[in-house]
Amino acid sequence: MISLHTVAPHALALLAAPGLLALGCARAPLAPPGRPNVLLVTIDTLRADHLGCYGHPGSATLVLDGLASRGIRFGTAIAHVPLTAPSHASILTGRTPLGHGLRDNGGFALPDGARSLAEDFRRAGYRTAAFISGFPLDRRFGFDRGFQTYDDHLPRGNDPRRTPYVERTADRTTEAVLRWLEAAPSVAAPFFLWVHYYDPHAPYEPPAEYLARFPSSPYDGEIAFVDAQLGRLLRRLDELSSGTVVLVTADHGESLGEHGEETHGLFVYDATLRVPWIMAGPGLPSGRVAGVVARGIDVAPTLLDYAGLPARADVEGRSLRAAADGRDQGDAPAYVESLFPQLQYGWAPLHAWRTARFKLIDAPRPELYDLGADGGETRDRAREEPGRVDEMRGHLRAAMSTRTPSAVKEMDAETAERLGALGYLGGGGARATGAAPRDPKDGVRLVARLGRGMEAARTDPAVAIRELTAVLDEDPGMLVARRTRAVAYAAAGQHDAAIADLRRLEKDGRLSAEDAIVLGDNLRFSGRLKDAVAVLERTARENPKFAQPWLSLAEVKVKEGKNAEAAAAYERVLRLVPDHIEALRGLGDLALLEGQAEDAAARYGRVLEVDPADAGAMTKLGVVRMRAGRAEEATALFRKAVEREPANGEALLYLAGALASNGRPAEALPFFERALRAGPRSSMALNGLGLTRLAVGDRPGAAAAFRESLRLDPKQPDVARTLREMGGRR
Numbered sequence: 001m002i003s004l005h006t007v008a009p010h011a012l013a014l015l016a017a018p019g020l021l022a023l024g025c026a027r028a029p030l031a032p033p034g035r036p037n038v039l040l041v042t043i044d045t046l047r048a049d050h051l052g053c054y055g056h057p058g059s060a061t062l063v064l065d066g067l068a069s070r071g072i073r074f075g076t077a078i079a080h081v082p083l084t085a086p087s088h089a090s091i092l093t094g095r096t097p098l099g100h101g102l103r104d105n106g107g108f109a110l111p112d113g114a115r116s117l118a119e120d121f122r123r124a125g126y127r128t129a130a131f132i133s134g135f136p137l138d139r140r141f142g143f144d145r146g147f148q149t150y151d152d153h154l155p156r157g158n159d160p161r162r163t164p165y166v167e168r169t170a171d172r173t174t175e176a177v178l179r180w181l182e183a184a185p186s187v188a189a190p191f192f193l194w195v196h197y198y199d200p201h202a203p204y205e206p207p208a209e210y211l212a213r214f215p216s217s218p219y220d221g222e223i224a225f226v227d228a229q230l231g232r233l234l235r236r237l238d239e240l241s242s243g244t245v246v247l248v249t250a251d252h253g254e255s256l257g258e259h260g261e262e263t264h265g266l267f268v269y270d271a272t273l274r275v276p277w278i279m280a281g282p283g284l285p286s287g288r289v290a291g292v293v294a295r296g297i298d299v300a301p302t303l304l305d306y307a308g309l310p311a312r313a314d315v316e317g318r319s320l321r322a323a324a325d326g327r328d329q330g331d332a333p334a335y336v337e338s339l340f341p342q343l344q345y346g347w348a349p350l351h352a353w354r355t356a357r358f359k360l361i362d363a364p365r366p367e368l369y370d371l372g373a374d375g376g377e378t379r380d381r382a383r384e385e386p387g388r389v390d391e392m393r394g395h396l397r398a399a400m401s402t403r404t405p406s407a408v409k410e411m412d413a414e415t416a417e418r419l420g421a422l423g424y425l426g427g428g429g430a431r432a433t434g435a436a437p438r439d440p441k442d443g444v445r446l447v448a449r450l451g452r453g454m455e456a457a458r459t460d461p462a463v464a465i466r467e468l469t470a471v472l473d474e475d476p477g478m479l480v481a482r483r484t485r486a487v488a489y490a491a492a493g494q495h496d497a498a499i500a501d502l503r504r505l506e507k508d509g510r511l512s513a514e515d516a517i518v519l520g521d522n523l524r525f526s527g528r529l530k531d532a533v534a535v536l537e538r539t540a541r542e543n544p545k546f547a548q549p550w551l552s553l554a555e556v557k558v559k560e561g562k563n564a565e566a567a568a569a570y571e572r573v574l575r576l577v578p579d580h581i582e583a584l585r586g587l588g589d590l591a592l593l594e595g596q597a598e599d600a601a602a603r604y605g606r607v608l609e610v611d612p613a614d615a616g617a618m619t620k621l622g623v624v625r626m627r628a629g630r631a632e633e634a635t636a637l638f639r640k641a642v643e644r645e646p647a648n649g650e651a652l653l654y655l656a657g658a659l660a661s662n663g664r665p666a667e668a669l670p671f672f673e674r675a676l677r678a679g680p681r682s683s684m685a686l687n688g689l690g691l692t693r694l695a696v697g698d699r700p701g702a703a704a705a706f707r708e709s710l711r712l713d714p715k716q717p718d719v720a721r722t723l724r725e726m727g728g729r730r
């Protein structure tokens with residue numbers, strides 16, 4: 001049914017279109033007609049106790065601290081899962097994982113029955129937009145529901161294979177948000193905006209300036225960088241908008257070595273579950289610290305409350321407005337879980353029940369902590385207090401058995417089947433057969449070894465293969481070790497070994513869609529193109545919402561020389577993910593290959609509209625301009641690419657080449673040298689360097705470059721002749 005609410009925003013947008021609106025040039029503020037704008041910021045992997053306002057001594061979180069002092073903060077806020085996707089699902093739906101059904105990163109999508117607060121805002125006439133910085137929240141997992149704009153363009157094109165952690169850094173995400181804010185029509189409905197920052201997630205690699213400020217804790221450097229970027233966003237928002245309710249929280253913390261865990265996901269201790277919760281804006285008091293325990297499921301009802309909208313009955317959380325206002329609001333217990341140890345390692349899952357004072361972890365050997373006296377959860381009291389263990393376990397299991405059936409009804413069939421196969425629909429996670437699963441706390445040593453292997457998979461594959469093989473020798477059920485070893489084998493160029501590991505997963509029925517892509521790529525690299533096509537086409541069929549199989553398929557078709565089929569596969573990607581950067585780039589490269597310069601320029605230009613910082617597209621657009629004889633324009637593009645990515649070998653080489661061929665050899669020289677340091681020492685680059693050195697009169701330098709070039713590729717008669725002539729004249 002069409003209501004005024006759904007029609008109004010379109011009508012307003014139409015009115016605001018250029019030419020239709022005769023209001024002159026003054027930009028009206030983004031004025032909410034009666035309702036406030038709402039900004040939800042989630043900072044991935046952010047421990048509460050690493051912020052100044054939560055008592056961290058050496059922090060540089062001035063923006064978040066300032067927000068807390070002009071608004072309110074909850075002293076204790078708890079995430080329900082120490083994992084990005086399930087925890088964000090709780091934040092957005094107001095339901096625990098038992099209710100929304102998304103139990104792990106990657107393997108699950110948000111079921112249709114689990115509604116997002118973005119849908120509530122949308123129905124109420126809000127404009128909705130989300131800006132995502134990490135792969136686990138890719139639209140394929142269902143988080144785009146209710147958002148008119150869902151910007152999940154990651155710098156390397158939503159491609160988890162190219163780097164171990166694909167992320168968009170906070171400066172780029174902020175720039176994308178600011179572009180959206182500035183483009184807002186001057187007469188506008190209020191907005192609901194969700195901004196997700198990913199920087200504090202491992203690996204901890206803050207920009208140089210922040211690394212220099214936090215040399216011994218780069219994690220804090222990442223946090224300080226996000227804080228500064230959030231400051232940019234909030235300042236501009238203040239200029240544009242008359243009233244925005246801002247809520248900043250996190251999906252989970254980071255263990256940083258506590259309990260033997262380096263990162264997050266395995267355990268359910270507060271190190272990875274205590275997150276910040278800071279709010280400010282119209283209707284909120286200033287400088288208050290609320291004592292009630294806030295939970296992830298309380299975010300959605302609280303935000304809807306401040307916007308004057310009702311929360312739906314199926315929400316498990318509650319609005320914390322009363323507590324924020326300083327009124328009495330009793331604590332509610334939090335259900336907590338991590339199925340990660342089971343789904344990824346084949347160990348026991350963890351479920352926990354957390355009250356304001358105590359936490360029970362329902363592991364094979366249960367643990368009980370008195371959080372009031374022992375916030376670090378270092379002294380297990382389970383043996384001393386069996387009565388409390390039984391009582392809390394009773395609450396936990398009751399929650400698990402009563403909430404599950406209603407959720408299952410609304411879950412889509414695929415998710416229900418997946419959960420059923422894993423034994424979760426009974427509510428207990430019991431295993432039907434086999435030995436008792438390992439208690440995660442008994443396997444933490446293996447996890448450290450696994451972590452070393454995973455970290456080195458792409459950068460130091462020999463180390464990774466050694467560590468992961470040792471892990472698999474001890475626990476062959478750790479599937480993640482096998483999948484990662486396949487990645488390491490691939491990085492080492494041992495494609496047959498990679499294929500063997502992946503075929504083994506396939507035989508055991510545990511080949512995930514992501515594994516299938518890696519398998520397809522290894523088949524492609526080892527020249528078995530028909531097998532690659534078979535695997536990728538099957539994966540595309542079985543995962544109709546996934547763009548990645550089509551992207552890999554396109555690369556196989558390029559290798560087969562079937563350009564039209566490759567282009568068709570890239571177009572499939574674009575239908576699934578409009579403006580997918582790698583698909584646009586692929587189409588641009590194909591057009592360039594076929595000499596369709598304007599088509600290529602249009603594709604690269606589109607990449608740059610989506611991500612103005614994409615140095616690869618700048619470089620390729622430069623190549624198109626160069627070929628059209630527009631040398632100055634090309635040089636400017638190459639220069640910009642090099643500024644953006646000072647170690648981009650391709651951009652450096654093109655810049656050097658453009659300068660050299662335009663009679664500026666002295667200027668070109670340092671760029672040739674940098675290109676050779678940054679990229680492969682190709683004969684083409686060495687010949688360019690040699691000719692340029694010759695042009696500036698450096699004959700010995702030129703000869704050295706030509707000699708190295710000939711060592712790499714002896715079949716270059718022209719180079720050999722030049723070298724001979726130089727020798728003869730000496």
Ligand SMILES: [Zn+2]
Pocket residue numbers: 044045083084085251252
């Ligand atoms: Zn996360």
